[in-house]
Amino acid sequence: xxxxxxxxxxxxxxxxxxxxxxxxxxxxxxxxxxxxxxxxxxxxxxxxxxxxxxxxxxxxxxxxxxxxxxxxxxxxxxxxxxxxxxxxxxxxxxxxxxxxxxxxxxxxxxxxxxxxxxxxxxxxxxxxxxxxxxxxxxxxxxxxxxxxxxxxxxxxxxxxxxxxxxxxxxxxxxxxxxxxxxxxxxxxxxxxxxxxxxxxxxxxxxxxxxxxxxxxxxxxxxxxxxxxxxxxxxxxxxxxxxxxxxxxxxxxxxxxxxxx
Numbered sequence: 001x002x003x004x005x006x007x008x009x010x011x012x013x014x015x016x017x018x019x020x021x022x023x024x025x026x027x028x029x030x031x032x033x034x035x036x037x038x039x040x041x042x043x044x045x046x047x048x049x050x051x052x053x054x055x056x057x058x059x060x061x062x063x064x065x066x067x068x069x070x071x072x073x074x075x076x077x078x079x080x081x082x083x084x085x086x087x088x089x090x091x092x093x094x095x096x097x098x099x100x101x102x103x104x105x106x107x108x109x110x111x112x113x114x115x116x117x118x119x120x121x122x123x124x125x126x127x128x129x130x131x132x133x134x135x136x137x138x139x140x141x142x143x144x145x146x147x148x149x150x151x152x153x154x155x156x157x158x159x160x161x162x163x164x165x166x167x168x169x170x171x172x173x174x175x176x177x178x179x180x181x182x183x184x185x186x187x188x189x190x191x192x193x194x195x196x197x198x199x200x201x202x203x204x205x206x207x208x209x210x211x212x213x214x215x216x217x218x219x220x221x222x223x224x225x226x227x228x229x230x231x232x233x234x235x236x237x238x239x240x241x242x243x244x245x246x247x248x249x250x251x252x253x254x255x256x257x258x259x260x
């Protein structure tokens with residue numbers, strides 16, 4: 001999981017831990033907080049609007065298409081490995097302007113379900129190089145934040161571990177298995193593979209932020225069985241709502257997330 005154990009940076013650590021406080025105080029609100037769909041809405045949101053300002057005609061129409069992570073569901077368990085051409089479609093060119101708009105959008109959406117948590121999230125996103133820290137954590141796995149499949153893999157792996165109450169980092173072979181599985185699913189899903197850079201960036205950044213939240217809620221719940229059960233349920237519910245998969249029925253293996 002994206003955790004303070006691997007992101008051992010003193011300044012960042014205090015900010016990461018600031019996100020934990022709402023978990024203990026607002027346990028009843030954990031569900032919405034750990035649902036990626038609540039935070040981003042899968043609509044391209046601010047990112048697509050920014051992208052559209054720079055486009056016209058058919059290109060603009062393509063940029064407006066909704067990104068819905070549930071589109072991956074039919075391919076998650078059956079897609080074949082992707083080729084070089086498909087691999088190229090997984091990455092995007094990050095934009096600082098799009099990132100600012102994405103983060104502002106995430107905070108606004110979070111504020112509707114958890115004002116206190118949204119305030120902590122806003123402070124964290126505004127005072128730390130979140131994606132840079134995530135890149136540091138992902139680098140040993142051969143992954144990067146500007147790859148939408150890598151970002152989705154980090155979220156789903158973190159959520160799977162959360163359903164088991166684990167705050168440990170996954171083994172490299174397991175993370176690579178999920179990465180390959182998600183890359184294949186993205187390659188088989190034109191709505192995501194052919195999305196604009198801005199849309200991919202929004203999805204990837206939402207996944208990274210959600211992975212952070214999931215990990216920190218799990219760490220906050222260590223030693224509190226009642227809170228941990230709520231976190232486990234919320235992680236499973238969030239993944240189900242956003243990807244239409246039941247993580248509790250899947251095993252984490254070198255082949256990815258597979259039916260038990």
